[in-house]
Amino acid sequence: MASKRHLIEVDxxxxxxxxxxxxxxxxxxxxxxxxxxxxADTPVEISPEELAALDRQVAAIRSGEEATYPHDEVERWLATWGTPDYKPFPRSR
Structure with a gap:
């Protein structure tokens, strides 16, 4: 059975x-x-350990700890997602 096509407008x-x-x-x-x-319909499951790690990372960011990354650097990396230029984000500076 063929799917019915719909026109969806986007910018x-x-x-x-x-x-x-x-x-x-x-x-x-x-x-x-x-x-x-x-x-988008797939629930995200996160372990208590992962949640604790995220909480520690948020606290480090809020405190201005040296291990955080500037917004523009992260933004440039995010722009590579789904492209041939994508590489994992570096773990250390």
């Missing part, structure tokens, strides 16, 4: 990013949207 920036992600993965924009929708 130019979103459309461009969806096309770029689809091209990078070799799939259609519809498949990208379906994957993102499925991901």
């Amino acid at each position: 130019e920036t979103t459309a461009t990013r969806l096309r770029e992600r689809a091209d990078a993965q070799g799939i259609s924009v519809a498949e990208v949207v379906a994957g993102l929708t499925a991901l």
Whole structure:
């Protein structure tokens, strides 16, 4: 049974990013949207240990601890997600 198609309007920036992600993965924009929708519906499970680690990291950020990273550096790294330029974030400075 064929799926019924729907037209969904998005702004130019979103459309461009969806096309770029689809091209990078070799799939259609519809498949990208379906994957993102499925991901959004997936509950995130986090262990007490992971939650405690996040709490420690937030406390370090709020205190201005030296081990934190500037926003623009993190923003540049996040922009590489889903692209061939993606690399894991460095663990130390």
